[in-house]
Amino acid sequence: MRCRKCAHPAVIKMPRHNTSLCKDCFTEFVHTQVRRAIKAHRMFTADDRILVAVSGGKDSLTLWAILLKLGYRADALYVDLGIGDYSTRSRQKVQCFTDTVAAAFQSTLHVHTVEREQGAGIRELAMLVHRPTCSTCGTMKRYQFNRVAVEQDYDVMATGHNLDDEAARLLGNVLHWQTDYLDKQTPALPASLDGFAKKVKPLYRLTEREIAAYAVIHHIDYIVDECPMAKGSKMLTYKHALNRLETDSPGTKHTFYLTFLDRQAKQQETNGKITEQDRQRLHPCTTCGQPTSTDVCSYCQMMAKAKAHV
């Protein structure tokens, strides 16, 4: 198979674009998709300080690598969740990337260790508060990433969410008609209130397969194993279903999510921007000060419940 652009040997076939590309043309394709995402949603500029949320997985390390290559000022935060051997190995991958790649760009890694700071690992916290581990983990990571971004004066926080993540989340929200969540499912959320960092997803135009291919081609050493806590998750079920559809009808995921974004943009022109909605609905948490729709935010409620059981 030959590259559609330059006729060198292809390394990847991309049915959704009806093309095959060699290493160099594929790298340029990935960089172009990220540049388009950043520009289309005015995510950040070359002067902004970016905090990348890294896990040791392919998406977050690839995002960090691409932003550095494109000349952005990107540091990273790793939240060590204390999930035994899995956390140990994922932390090693992040540290290795920091030492071998990011250090050359004078980029810094921040680490938040849940077991040390909160007194228990994520599995133990989930048991104490009687919530699923993935839900407890989500609350913990959202809170800590936002906190560090605000406290350390980063202009924006970037996550490695990709097209598959967003399409699967959209499918889940549509299947359950969770319209409140649909309104917020956008690649760029503004810093609508004091205490909220701006949040962006520069990889939303790329599939998981494309991101994994980029990582392999550029020798980004990431943790291949799935988080042991994610087994049987709904998101994985939605992703498998979408990949079956994608194989039969290439471009399904792209059309599903990007058409949703087009419609959402038109609707928000009518219904008002997220910033206005947040300002009407949110206020500072009485415990920690981060914005919340209740008196005490979900993170502080969770930690209060955990402490009551210790």
Next chain:
Amino acid sequence: MIRPAMKVLVTNPHQELEVPGPTRVQQLLKRLDLTPEAYLVIRGDELVTEDTVLQDSDSIEIRSVISGG
């Protein structure tokens, strides 16, 4: 005499297999009932496309690309 076969490692769920070659990547994925959109096929440390013919002497990794809870 035992005929040599290519060594195939599949991640998530972990499987180690021996598959007789020559065979195309596309046929290998079909034989293992794996969705092409959810996997990368790596020979040594190089990505290979679905028309690549794999030989008995090859070591192949079929890497799942799906993640997230």
